[in-house]
Amino acid sequence: MNLQQRIVLLNRLGEYILQDNDNWQATKQKASFQNSWFTPEFIDLATRNIALAFLQEDKLTAWAQQYNIPTENTNPKNVGIIMAGNIPLVGFHDFLCVFITGHRQTIKPSSKDDVLIKHLVQQLNEWDDATRQLVSFSELLKGCDAYIATGSNNSARYFEYYFSKYPHIIRRNRTSVALLTGKETPAELDKLADDVYQYFGLGCRNVTKLYVPEQYDFIPLLDAFNKYDYLSDLHKYKHNYDYMLAVLILNKQYYMSNQSILLAESKELFSPISQLNYEYYQSIDQAEAALVNNQDVQCVVGKNHLDFGGAQRPSLTDYADGVDVMKFLLEL
Template sequence: MNLQQRIVLLNRLGEYILQNNDNWQATKEKAGLQNPWFIPEFIDLASRNIALAFLQKDKLTAWANQYNIPTDNATPKNIGIVMAGNIPLVGFHDFLCAFITGHRQTIKPSSKDDVLIKHLVQQLYEWDESTRQLITFSEMLKNCDAYIATGSNNSARYFEYYFSKYPHIIRRNRTSVAILTGEETPEELDELADDVYQYFGLGCRNVTKLYVPGQYDFLPLLNAFKKYDHLIDLHKYKHNYDYMLAVLILNKQYYMTNQSILLNENKELFSPISQLNFEYYKPDERPENLLAGNADVQCIVGKNHLPFGKAQQPSLTDYADGVDILKFLLEL
């Protein structure tokens, strides 16, 4: 299978997602039953972003041309991919990179997110039988030539141990922050709500901490966040909200809330589900300087940084942890 054939197949996969036929709807429903955090709203959001940002023929062609991907891969390697399961189809970009470069891949999907990726690969099997030679699934990744593994900080230590002898990319926990000036428009605060609430804040590109100037007025922010008030009706989310509220009250910590999220002054970058940390900065301080080189930060949202509302809309070249996967795969 040459590069052009692979691009045509990927484009067809994007069209399949957007057509939203009965098979795809049933698959999304099954994925939601398997993982209650995968609500229809967020499965649709993730799959549509993939279809529109990744699986368009012109974008795939330009991406391939940028790296001079050869028409045929004369020496394909077997890439072992360990996928995470924090948000729907979070490992799709790794799959896409391996597929477009013509390598074989053996995927170990997360038990929390194996329904969607297996269904999409099954579509490729049905459209072109030769894809079965390029994509397989396995619970044990042995005899691979290189590895791409995503997991927690704890699992990353095991990945380092097991995969150290092979070329590898290993990802750990990361999160994102937003830097506010107090001059944001209502529209920008509305878009910031997407960066915070989408996928319940479970993604590495979700904003889990705000940096705000002294005397910042939180009321417009809390009002803008009301667009996601409906999440509090979901049992799992409300359970987290109630628990974190109880913890803050018992510890006599100051908090603010709009009844769907808790704002807590906290220096930690990572915040629990339903809580958003914030920290004040002084007029002569630049929070981005404090964050420079911090391995825990995936994205910075704000003016002169990633635009509000775009954190969960990565492009083909927005590589996780800033590691160029395509370059890594082409140099094997």
């Protein structure tokens, strides 16, 4: 398959996602049954973002031109991809990068998120049989020429050991933060709620910590967060909320709440499900400086940084961990 054929197929896949026919609806429902953290709302959010931000012919063409991807890949490599399963189709961008560059790929999907990616690849197979030579699935990744693996800090150590002899990208735990000034508008706080609550905060681009000025007024923030109070109706989320509330009370730790999230002062970047950490700063410049080279931070939301509400809407060139996957693939 040449580059233009691949772009046309990917654009068709985006149209398929947006059309939402019976077959696709059934697949999304199956994915939701398999993983109860994958609610229909958040599956729709993830797949629509992929269709609109990634799978548009003009965007794909511009992206390919930016990297001077050749029309034909005359020496395709086999790239092994280990996908995470924290949010729906979180590994799709890796699949997309390998596919558009014309390399072959062997995917080991997460057991928590294998329904959606397998279905979308099956659609490509039905439209063009040549894609069967480009994409396959396996529980064991052996004999690949390069590897892209995403997992926890613990699993990353194993990935480094097993794949050290091959070209590789290894990703670890990351999270995102928001840097607030106290002058945010109600509309901005409303969008910040999306950055915090979407996907239950399980994504590396979810905001799990706030940096706020001293004497910050949390009331407008908690009021804005009320839009997601309905999450407390979901058993698994409510269970986490109740558990973390009990921990805070037993530890006699000060907290604030709007019934769907717990705000707790902490130095930790990562926060449990249903909890949002915060830390006061004296100088916003010092707070920014501490975040610039922090390897645990995926992105920073706030003024002069990523727009509020933009954390879970990455573009084609928003590479996880800041590692340019396209450059990596084209240099194989």
